[in-house]
Amino acid sequence: MIDRSQAPNIQSVSEIQFVEPERRELAPNLEMIAMTSVPNETARFDLYFDAGKCRGDKSVASLVNGLLLSGTESKTSVEIQESINSLGGFHESGMSTESAVFSIYCLREHLETLFNIVTDAIENVAFDPSEVEELLSDRTQKLQINQGKVNFLSQQAFREVLFASNPRYARPVELSDYENVSIDELRNFHQRFYKNGLMRVVVVGDIQQSALDRIAMRSLDLAAKEQPSFETTITNTSGRVTVEKKDALQSAVRLGRILFNKTHPDYLDFLVLNTVLGDYFGSRLMTNIREDKGYTYGIGSALVELDQTGYFTIGTEVGSGVREDALEEIQFEIERIRTELVPDDELERVRNYMMGQLLKSADGPYAMTDLYLSAHIHGQSLDFYNDAIRSIQTITPERIRELAQRHLDWNDFSVVTAG
Amino acid sequence: MIKFERFSLPNHLRVLFHKDATSPMAVVNVLYDVGARDESPEKTGFAHLFEHLMFGGSVNIPDFDAPLQKAGGENNAFTSNDITNYYDVVPAVNLETALWLESDRMLSLAFTPRSLEVQRSVVIEEFKQRYLNQPYGDVWLELRPLIYKEHPYRWATIGKEIEHIEQATMEDVKHFFKRFYHPGNAILCIAGNLELDYVQTVVEKWFGDIPSVGENLRNLPQEPTQTEYREKTIERDVPSDGFYYAFRMVDRLHPDYLTCDVLSDVLGRDKSARLFTRLKKELQLVSEVNAYITGSLDSGLLVISGKLNPGVHFDALDDALWNIIDDLNEAPVSSKEMDRIMNKIRTSKAFQEQGLLNRAMALSMFELLGDAEMINQELDQYASITAHDLLRVGREVLQKNQCSLLKIKSRRND
Numbered sequence: 001m002i003d004r005s006q007a008p009n010i011q012s013v014s015e016i017q018f019v020e021p022e023r024r025e026l027a028p029n030l031e032m033i034a035m036t037s038v039p040n041e042t043a044r045f046d047l048y049f050d051a052g053k054c055r056g057d058k059s060v061a062s063l064v065n066g067l068l069l070s071g072t073e074s075k076t077s078v079e080i081q082e083s084i085n086s087l088g089g090f091h092e093s094g095m096s097t098e099s100a101v102f103s104i105y106c107l108r109e110h111l112e113t114l115f116n117i118v119t120d121a122i123e124n125v126a127f128d129p130s131e132v133e134e135l136l137s138d139r140t141q142k143l144q145i146n147q148g149k150v151n152f153l154s155q156q157a158f159r160e161v162l163f164a165s166n167p168r169y170a171r172p173v174e175l176s177d178y179e180n181v182s183i184d185e186l187r188n189f190h191q192r193f194y195k196n197g198l199m200r201v202v203v204v205g206d207i208q209q210s211a212l213d214r215i216a217m218r219s220l221d222l223a224a225k226e227q228p229s230f231e232t233t234i235t236n237t238s239g240r241v242t243v244e245k246k247d248a249l250q251s252a253v254r255l256g257r258i259l260f261n262k263t264h265p266d267y268l269d270f271l272v273l274n275t276v277l278g279d280y281f282g283s284r285l286m287t288n289i290r291e292d293k294g295y296t297y298g299i300g301s302a303l304v305e306l307d308q309t310g311y312f313t314i315g316t317e318v319g320s321g322v323r324e325d326a327l328e329e330i331q332f333e334i335e336r337i338r339t340e341l342v343p344d345d346e347l348e349r350v351r352n353y354m355m356g357q358l359l360k361s362a363d364g365p366y367a368m369t370d371l372y373l374s375a376h377i378h379g380q381s382l383d384f385y386n387d388a389i390r391s392i393q394t395i396t397p398e399r400i401r402e403l404a405q406r407h408l409d410w411n412d413f414s415v416v417t418a419g
Numbered sequence: 420m421i422k423f424e425r426f427s428l429p430n431h432l433r434v435l436f437h438k439d440a441t442s443p444m445a446v447v448n449v450l451y452d453v454g455a456r457d458e459s460p461e462k463t464g465f466a467h468l469f470e471h472l473m474f475g476g477s478v479n480i481p482d483f484d485a486p487l488q489k490a491g492g493e494n495n496a497f498t499s500n501d502i503t504n505y506y507d508v509v510p511a512v513n514l515e516t517a518l519w520l521e522s523d524r525m526l527s528l529a530f531t532p533r534s535l536e537v538q539r540s541v542v543i544e545e546f547k548q549r550y551l552n553q554p555y556g557d558v559w560l561e562l563r564p565l566i567y568k569e570h571p572y573r574w575a576t577i578g579k580e581i582e583h584i585e586q587a588t589m590e591d592v593k594h595f596f597k598r599f600y601h602p603g604n605a606i607l608c609i610a611g612n613l614e615l616d617y618v619q620t621v622v623e624k625w626f627g628d629i630p631s632v633g634e635n636l637r638n639l640p641q642e643p644t645q646t647e648y649r650e651k652t653i654e655r656d657v658p659s660d661g662f663y664y665a666f667r668m669v670d671r672l673h674p675d676y677l678t679c680d681v682l683s684d685v686l687g688r689d690k691s692a693r694l695f696t697r698l699k700k701e702l703q704l705v706s707e708v709n710a711y712i713t714g715s716l717d718s719g720l721l722v723i724s725g726k727l728n729p730g731v732h733f734d735a736l737d738d739a740l741w742n743i744i745d746d747l748n749e750a751p752v753s754s755k756e757m758d759r760i761m762n763k764i765r766t767s768k769a770f771q772e773q774g775l776l777n778r779a780m781a782l783s784m785f786e787l788l789g790d791a792e793m794i795n796q797e798l799d800q801y802a803s804i805t806a807h808d809l810l811r812v813g814r815e816v817l818q819k820n821q822c823s824l825l826k827i828k829s830r831r832n833d
Contacts, residue, residue, distance in 0.1 A: 002624060004479035004523050008515035010490045017443075039441060042769045078700055081690040086755070088762030107766055134699075137728065138706045144658030148554040249547040282488050294540025297548050317548050349489045356491025356510050359443050366773070419552075 013355040016389065018382045019368050026201075026216050029224035033376070034203045034212055035369045043108040043205025044366065045115055045215075047122070050228040051100040051193035054168045057185075059177035063135060064189045065093055065100050070131040072124035077131055080121045089114045097169055098230055098307050099199075108205040115215050123222060125190055127183050136178045143173060151317060153243045153418035154252035161414040162256060162311060164237040198222035204369050230307035234258060236412055243418035251323040251419030255330070256313030257412045261305040262378040266403060268391035273400045273408075274303055275350050276342055277333065278314055282349065284333045285314065293329065295322045305378065312407070320419055327417070331410055338404040341397035354392045358385065421772060421794055423608075423782055424615050428623065430631035432602035435782050435791055436618045437610040439775055445511040445611030446776050449521050450783040452606075453599035454501040455578075456571040456639060456717065464578020467498040468542050468587055469595055473505065475534030477524035490516035498576050501716040502787065508776060511611045515621055522625035525605065528596055535589055542584050546577050554657045555827060565651050566665050566823045570642035570717060601632040606786050610779040642667075642718055649823040654830050659706065660727040661827035662736060668816050671716045672788060677797070678804050678812040679712055683721050684760045685752055685809065686710035686743070691759060693743055694723065702739055704731050716788075721816055733826055744817045751806035764801050 021035040053061045069084075069091070071077040084091060087110040094101045102122065104114050146152040156172035163170035201219045203212060236258035260267060271279075278285040278301025285299045299316035318326040342350075361371045362385075375384040423437040458465045473496065474483045487494055492509030494517075507517035550556045559575050567573035578584055607626070609618050645667050668679045687694040687710025694708045708725030727736060771777050785793040815821075 001628065004519070004526070007480075007486055008513075008519050010516055011510075011512040013443075013491055013510050013512075040769065040773065042766075042773055078691070078696055082759070085689050085691040085763060086759040088759075088764075088766035090763075090766060105766065105770060107769060134703070141659050141706050141726065141729075145554050148657065150552065249552045250544070280488065281493070282484050290541055291537060294537040295544065297541060297545040317544075317552075319544055319547065349485060352491045353488040353493070356488075356493070359491065359510055360508065363442050363444055363775075364773070 027223040032201045038365045043111045046103045046202040048200035049100045050197040052098040150252035150419040154254040158254040158416045165235045196225045240415045248419035250317045255415040259312045261310035430602040435608040445514045446779040447507040447517040448608040448779040449505045450606045451503045455576040463574040470498045471538040476529035478527035518625040569640040608779045608783040652826040663825040664723040666721045683710040
């Protein structure tokens with residue numbers, strides 16, 4: 001009989017193979033990243049535009065993003081969709097405050113054709129009034145639905161307090177954004193940030209060099225004319241906001257503070273602190289607020305990066321009756337990590353867990369490309385991850401406490417509840 | 420082509436092994452052949468609550484998560500109306516940690532009252548978060564009992580009502596475990612850069628001594644053939660009117676199952692599909708519309724759902740929708756349309772098979788259906804579907820007396 005109370009021996013992961021994609025500078029403000037060692041037929045390309053929400057007034061950036069496949073002078077939106085779908089392509093569009101990414105997933109044999117279809121559609125958007133009307137109506141409905149979700153309400157209010165120092169970053173989406181939108185406004189944004197706003201082309205797939213060359217040539221037509229620059233004056237503000245929602249069964253809780261991104265010397269060590277506190281299933285917040293108190297289905301923390309800075313945030317949805325109790329427990333856990341040393345066995349677990357996660361993040365061409373991009377976008381090379389391994393393996397409980405004392409002072413936090 | 424090996428243990432545990440030499444990670448997937456359909460009508464939501472309890476400590480190991488995290492791994496699970504699926508992703512060198520943990524909870528749970536108490540609260544919060552505190556969140560709680568009158572698909576995985584979860588007792592928990600959690604009711608799939616000999620040795624080591632329990636015979640009430648059109652309207656505080664047309668279709672193993680899937684693609688897979696181009700682009704009746712199948716093991720559903728544009732009445736939509744269905748049942752789908760759909764299926768299948776975890780889950784599911792090898796036949800089966808098949812199956816499924824319609828009427832529109 002085996003002794004089941006005895007855990008099998010474990011081996012720590014100590015080395016990770018990072019594979020670097022090929023990088024070409026196509027123009028002063030345009031680069032191409034290509035990961036061609038893909039052992040199957042799948043492929044993807046991403047187009048990164050300097051067209052994030054902060055580039056436009058109100059919701060202009062997000063509306064233009066929603067119109068990228070809405071038709072050109074020679075092709076209707078239905079025809080564009082048909083040409084993408086008949087080649088088995090799936091498209092996805094992502095918007096953040098600072099950038100806009102358009103992606104296609106397909107089989108590699110169709111990648112180049114799809115690239116040409118999509119760049120043509122994006123370059124030549126005609127801004128047909130009926131397509132614009134339709135989008136405005138759809139967005140109005142979506143926003144009305146979102147306004148019925150406590151999580152959405154808390155996120156909007158959180159941005160408002162957190163980014164109080166910068167109206168562009170703080171501004172919530174409002175229903176009035178979708179009224180009286182002028183087509184000229186959309187056209188001007190498109191002209192500046194899409195037709196002349198392509199910053200990066202990413203290709204993942206077993207694609208021939210000659211095809212990559214042609215993709216590179218074509219990309220130049222949309223190249224960004226200026227080096228994107230971002231807000232450097234964001235400072236932390238704190239405050240408590242309560243958004244009322246009648247009859248809500250749960251309250252969404254969101255809190256956090258402006259902090260930093262990968263370029264800050266504390267970043268990597270802070271990630272370990274963040275994991276201990278709230279970034280995995282065994283984290284202190286999950287253990288206390290879900291597994292001990294049963295207040296929530298889930299709670300987590302994260303360090304979100306911006307170009308010039310970043311912010312730390314904790315988010316959860318809890319039973320309406322225990323909202324204040326949950327906040328107290330969150331505050332308790334933050335105080336605890338600021339005052340007590342993380343026990344060795346807990347830190348050991350977090351080290352191994354984080355190494356396993358990093359190993360997984362480098363597993364396969366898609367994950368590896370995204371891992372590379374995550375460093376590259378913040379001006380770091382793949383060496384960054386060797387530094388990460390060193391940080392994970394050598395950080396001490398004292399260092400974690402020091403970081404918590406320096407960066408997690410409750411008085412610096414913006415705290416929002418909705419529901 | 421996904422290659423795999425298959426073996427079983429004397430205690431009837433079925434094991435699949437899929438080698439992937441390129442990944443540093445290993446996946447351990449354990450599928451238990453139990454879902455919400457196996458619950459008693461008075462104790463719904465139990466299979467899912469039980470899934471939560473599987474993380475609350477097993478007979479020899481007080482905590483499931485911590486040792487796995489210590490081995491650099493992570494895990495999760497999901498429950499459907501048909502199955503409960505647990506998975507662990509670990510660095511391949513630490514495969515045994517996952518096997519140790521999974522085998523101990525297959526052997527027996529710790530059954531601590533504390534775990535039951537806390538997970539009841541967690542699941543109740545999940546119930547609120549996902550079903551009650553979201554606009555349109557309770558649609559499936561309403562739709563299921565409209566369609567299913569006998570079969571346990573009439574309740575959702577989360578359960579009929581919060582009270583059922585509140586009332587769950589330790590007695591229920593033990594009984595459920597004994598009945599459904601044993602080697603003969605499970606499929607284990609291991610994937611990663613490993614050798615078959617090694618996998619056999621360690622599986623034998625950790626799972627070999629778990630006692631076998633007799634076969635678990637399932638005798639679910641089958642849903643009678645639907646013979647009449649059904650309709651229900653609910654009023655909710657939502658911004659727009661919503662609609663769900665649900666058509667009864669065949670079970671997962673029926674030869675027409677994939678044909679139904681393709682039918683739903685023709686109708687509403689993407690923005691080139693008929694519902695989108697006609698209802699949204701031409702007639703401007705809807706803001707969104709989709710069609711899909713539920714993919715359940717017993718007789719399932721082909722669903723058309725969406726939201727009306729402001730000022731549009733349900734009747735206008737209804738007329739237009741049935742016109743589209745009539746067209747589909749009248750004339751064969753063009754080869755251009757078929758090609759488009761097949762190309763989409765090819766792409767999505769290629770991406771699904773990209774990930775190691777997806778492969779392990781899919782292999783387990785196909786093995787449950789009868790043979791994991793079916794994973795490699797599916798694409799050919801899709802490709803062999805003809806326009807004539809679509810016409811034949813469409814005429815059976817897409818007709819009024821097979822349909823149940825749920826309308827969600829916005830109180831704000833009054």
